[in-house]
Amino acid sequence: MKTQALAQIPETKHAGGPVVRLSDVVKVYKEGDVEVSAIKGITFDIPRQRFSMIVGPSGSGKTTLLNLIGCSDKPTQGTIFVGGQDVGALNDNAISDFRAQRVGFIFQNFSLIPVLAIRPTEAAPEPAQRWPEAARRHSTRSRKRAGFCSR
Ligand SMILES: Nc1ncnc2c1ncn2[C@@H]1O[C@H](COP(=O)(O)OP(=O)(O)OP(=O)(O)O)[C@@H](O)[C@H]1O
Numbered sequence: 001m002k003t004q005a006l007a008q009i010p011e012t013k014h015a016g017g018p019v020v021r022l023s024d025v026v027k028v029y030k031e032g033d034v035e036v037s038a039i040k041g042i043t044f045d046i047p048r049q050r051f052s053m054i055v056g057p058s059g060s061g062k063t064t065l066l067n068l069i070g071c072s073d074k075p076t077q078g079t080i081f082v083g084g085q086d087v088g089a090l091n092d093n094a095i096s097d098f099r100a101q102r103v104g105f106i107f108q109n110f111s112l113i114p115v116l117a118i119r120p121t122e123a124a125p126e127p128a129q130r131w132p133e134a135a136r137r138h139s140t141r142s143r144k145r146a147g148f149c150s151r
């Protein structure tokens, strides 16, 4: 079922379009009666194959925005396209697959699981991801190249 949902995601249809497109995106956090407007209606594209930065003062909504683009959170209003896919149109299973297979974050700190070696750490999300064999081989090659094989 998860694979069927992923199959609906067009791989190349929007290959020439922006990698990210936001239209009138609003994010309001609600905590009881308190509402915090973290993003107040933004519209922009991130073009493909460009190095893009999101900058702003503390509290201006950078993390909120990255969580939305990375599909870890949903906007209160507006639409977000990532790789040509309207991510708001995906159900929870499909969004999990999309995130696992299309979105990558490189964190400032390592976010390793302290009690695990590298391979088990890397394998932790695999049941959800169901990595294709090619991805698994690529990962092993990358670890070898980085000299992490024995850790
Ligand atoms: N889970 C949350 N619940 C309620 N309010 C939140 C939540 N996350 C962020 N906020 C509020 O949303 C606004 C934007 O926060 P956000 O963390 O996105 O800013 P930021 O630009 O990443 O800040 P920093 O540079 O300090 O990391 C802030 O007012 C923050 O207090």
Ligand SMILES: [Mg+2]
Binding pocket: 062, 063, 064
């Ligand atoms: Mg932040």
